[in-house]
Amino acid sequence: MFDKSTWIRLPRNVVVGHGVLSETLDAVEELHLTGRPLVVSSPTPYEVAGTRVIDQFADAGYDPDDIIVDEASFDAVQSVISHAEDVDAGFLLGVGGGKAIDITKMAADHLGKGFVSVPTAASHDGIVSGRGSVPEKDTRHSVAAEPPLAVVADTEILAQAPWRLTTAGCADIISNYTAVRDWELAHRLKNVPYSEYAGALSQMTAEMLVENADSIKRNLEESSWIVVKALVSSGVAMSIAGSSRPASGAEHLFSHQLDRIAPGAALHGHQVGVGAIMTEYLHSGPQGRWRDVRDALAAIGAPTTAAELDIDRDTVIEALTTAHEIRDRYTILGDGMSEEAAVEAATVTGVV
Numbered sequence: 001m002f003d004k005s006t007w008i009r010l011p012r013n014v015v016v017g018h019g020v021l022s023e024t025l026d027a028v029e030e031l032h033l034t035g036r037p038l039v040v041s042s043p044t045p046y047e048v049a050g051t052r053v054i055d056q057f058a059d060a061g062y063d064p065d066d067i068i069v070d071e072a073s074f075d076a077v078q079s080v081i082s083h084a085e086d087v088d089a090g091f092l093l094g095v096g097g098g099k100a101i102d103i104t105k106m107a108a109d110h111l112g113k114g115f116v117s118v119p120t121a122a123s124h125d126g127i128v129s130g131r132g133s134v135p136e137k138d139t140r141h142s143v144a145a146e147p148p149l150a151v152v153a154d155t156e157i158l159a160q161a162p163w164r165l166t167t168a169g170c171a172d173i174i175s176n177y178t179a180v181r182d183w184e185l186a187h188r189l190k191n192v193p194y195s196e197y198a199g200a201l202s203q204m205t206a207e208m209l210v211e212n213a214d215s216i217k218r219n220l221e222e223s224s225w226i227v228v229k230a231l232v233s234s235g236v237a238m239s240i241a242g243s244s245r246p247a248s249g250a251e252h253l254f255s256h257q258l259d260r261i262a263p264g265a266a267l268h269g270h271q272v273g274v275g276a277i278m279t280e281y282l283h284s285g286p287q288g289r290w291r292d293v294r295d296a297l298a299a300i301g302a303p304t305t306a307a308e309l310d311i312d313r314d315t316v317i318e319a320l321t322t323a324h325e326i327r328d329r330y331t332i333l334g335d336g337m338s339e340e341a342a343v344e345a346a347t348v349t350g351v352v
């Protein structure tokens with residue numbers, strides 16, 4: 001008997017373009033959401049976009065409330081949940097980078113309330129995904145969360161954000177190459193469920209971004225357009241898969257481990273990009289495609305070395321040799337790299 005079933009939860013409205021922040025109210029009203037809007041943001045995005053979103057709702061007769069979060073943690077999620085309950089929020093808008101958006105989608109999931117994603121940086125592919133990524137002690141959880149009902153991505157705002165945030169988003173997409181390789185490997189070796197559609201979409205998204213690398217330039221708003229479309233596409237791949245597998249493999253485990261050992265040193269996207277150079281080397285060997293990954297990152301101006309991440313050699317080696325412990329996700333790292341092998345991979349690829 002055929003007894004498979006799946007839920008693919010995708011946004012209804014994806015609004016992308018110059019000045020579309022002013023259409024947030026329209027995008028929300030079109031969803032028939034009711035009650036009090038709660039804007040969840042972090043300090044800079046609050047200034048850049050949060051206040052304008054609040055004003056829009058206030059002018060339209062809503063009674064918006066807001067809360068500022070500083071870190072991606074379960075405590076922060078809990079504080080948003082408590083605040084939303086206190087003010088009787090009807091729906092939540094996450095305004096910011098990956099941190100604010102992840103916290104909001106997890107809080108909305110717990111509350112059973114609608115969630116709207118308003119990215120202020122094209123820095124990560126969690127803009128659309130129904131996953132939240134949160135560190136806790138020695139591990140990092142990829143949690144099922146409320147996918148956005150609508151996404152409002154204003155390319156004017158994204159283009160005005162620091163350029164390094166955009167190159168981080170590009171690197172998060174380029175890392176899909178190795179994430180899909182790891183996923184295929186886990187399927188073959190460990191019978192992990194694999195979705196051909198999600199894998200193909202994720203890989204195609206990375207290929208299209210690399211093909212468009214020449215058009216991704218500082219001070220060019222069209223760059224934000226190209227990158228945010230890729231981030232949306234990658235998030236859709238995660239939604240189809242029902243996991244972050246299409247966009248998160250060993251290169252993400254390496255980055256998550258860096259977040260523990262060297263917190264705040266570099267952006268998520270930049271770390272996973274450098275991780276992808278080394279994990280591609282592990283997949284395909286010295287003559288393999290790791291140079292293509294490195295060159296694609298270099299072409300868009302993302303870091304390709306530990307020094308560019310502001311991380312020292314020993315930290316890279318420690319993160320590589322311990323990354324497999326972060327979570328139960330089978331990757332090319334298997335049951336762990338020896339120190340000698342980690343030094344070899346990081347040295348041959350020029351990361352250290």
Ligand SMILES: NC(=O)C1=CN([C@@H]2O[C@H](COP(=O)(O)OP(=O)(O)OC[C@H]3O[C@@H](n4cnc5c(N)ncnc54)[C@H](OP(=O)(O)O)[C@@H]3O)[C@@H](O)[C@H]2O)C=CC1
Pocket residue numbers: 042043044045048072096097098099100102120121123124125126127129131132133134157158160161162165168172238244267268269
């Ligand atoms: N759920 C998922 O599927 C995914 C989740 N992620 C998660 O997302 C996070 C990484 O996202 P990222 O965006 O890099 O992290 P942050 O949200 O921490 O944003 C990075 C920095 O950019 C600042 N910022 C954001 N927007 C602007 C702007 N318009 N102008 C100036 N500064 C701005 C933030 O300011 P401030 O300090 O004030 O916040 C912060 O300092 C990680 O926690 C990662 O795990 C990543 C990919 C996928």
Ligand SMILES: O=C(CO)COP(=O)(O)O
Pocket residue numbers: 125126131132133134140141142172244247248252253
């Ligand atoms: O960053 C992600 C995809 O780009 C997903 O994060 P996780 O590794 O926590 O699932």
Ligand SMILES: [Zn+2]
Pocket residue numbers: 124125172247248252268269272
């Ligand atoms: Zn990522």
